[in-house]
Amino acid sequence: MSLHLTATVADRDVDVSFDVADGCTVALLGPNGSGKSTVLSVVAGILRPDAGRATLDGATLFDLAGGTWTPPHQRGTGLLAQDALLFPHLDVLDNVAFGPRSTGASRARARDTAMTWLRQVDAADLADRRPSALSGGQAQRVAIARALAAEPRLMLLDEPMAALDVTVVPAMRQTLRRVLDGRTAVIVTHDVLDALLLADHVVVMDGGRIVEQGATRDILARPRSTFAAGIAGLNLVRGRAEGSGVRTPGGLLVAGMPDDETVHEGVTAVGVFSPAAVSVHLERPGGSPRNVYAATVRELEPRGSQVRVRTDELAADVTVPVVAELGLAPGVEVFLAVKASEVAIYSA
């Protein structure tokens, strides 16, 4: 049940093309407003793109050049949104039975199916409740069961955990991991853990375009877009390859270790390094070969025993005593240093 999608939505400036292999889950990442939800709406049939075509398991979802448009109820695409949106006039069991009932199952049969799916998401004890009597996490569990009971060929999840209390997110993620296993699915998320635990592949969008895609592990280990580097918790500078480093558009040369045979003089390349490899100084440091940048502290963010120091472009992880000793605070002018051996350079 693989998905092939190409779509252009002109008034939202979205133009994408990607595939989801049979049984794979793809995480759609990107900043707010990058067009992720628009893509899901197009696949679900709620939004009509201006051009493009999509097939699911060989069946055409739409083909605007050929004038084909399959309405949402015939697509077999289940949609799970931030809000559970359980039908308020039906109890939990009938909510979950809605899909099977709509596609012709008898009432008894539909309720059997519904009960099976409620058990799958550990919500069987909620069957008799009204949606208004559920917590956010419970409601979202029921919504998952409802979507799956309709036997979708493709699951679309639009930030399914964004509206939940943080305390219930880990359990919900486990449930999703279990029910999505072996299913074809697209999940829109902001959370690196969702990408790592739920998705085989990652598609990163920015400004309505796909800026990179690939296997989750590769993307997070070797990001080529600022957004992917951000969610992987890495620093990323972009520029052109020069010698063994990257020259940024601002003219700065970042020396590093080109660990990729595709890095040739002049190609677009990125330098990626961990915030832990960055040291913070009040005076310009001398000595061993390293990269030094002047920067202004914007934000301090506690992370366990470390403090993440954010400047406009780069982040550094330092210990609490260092913060106290240097008197770091937003607005303080500092020098950031990173050894060339800590910077991975590869083509972008």
Next chain:
Amino acid sequence: MASARTSGLPRWVLVPAAAGALFIVLPLVALASRVQWGSFWSLVTSDSSREALLLSLRTSGTATVLCVVLGVPMALVLARTSFRGQALIRSLVLLPLVLPPVVGGIALLYTFGRQGLLGETIDVLGLQIAFSTTAVVIAQTFVSLPFLVVSLEGTLRTAGQRYEVVASTLGARPTTVLRRVTLPLVLPGLAAGAVLSFARALGEFGATITFAGSLEGVTRTLPLEIYLQRETDPDAAVALSLVLVVVAVLVIGLVRGRSNAL
């Protein structure tokens, strides 16, 4: 009702507010004070009164059903679609709300009457509409349809389409979505609209007397009966008026009880 929080309103606002409330309540008190309680029951149950009341209930009931049958699809189209000229159509649908009923009656006469726009067609079918009970129902439906459409369209817009979208992704055909999601969700608004339409139909006078006339047992509804009795038997008119006041109070109670649509 009594809340500890101060309203922030200047005190003097209470004076015109109280005057306004009095203005509405006082005539009802005056009406009740003129009722001859001794003969009330016999007046209300006289042959002509009973016939008028039953005719009113029958025609208003039929008109309400017609309003639901025609008004629900109208409200759905207005709330869920967009097309050129929609704003114009919406304004035209509201017209009977603001039109003097007697004008509506004349318009209906020139539509369904013998000399009217559809008169010949109706003649061919062997029907005679003007000055019949059918005419009463038509007049009542004409004036009360906007109440249902406006009330239901508002409810549909407030309810939004999010549940309908979810239902369609679960495999429900548009008709199934309408039957199992849209209509159940707006049921309170639909009920409120139907009750309002019924009340408007029950009180209908101008369009009815113009288009349907005042034939006892055929087109003479309760408001017409009250108007005629006023000349000959004021006590009967007062008694029947009180009956309509009671019905109106019940209607308001029903709408308030079922929803907060008003």
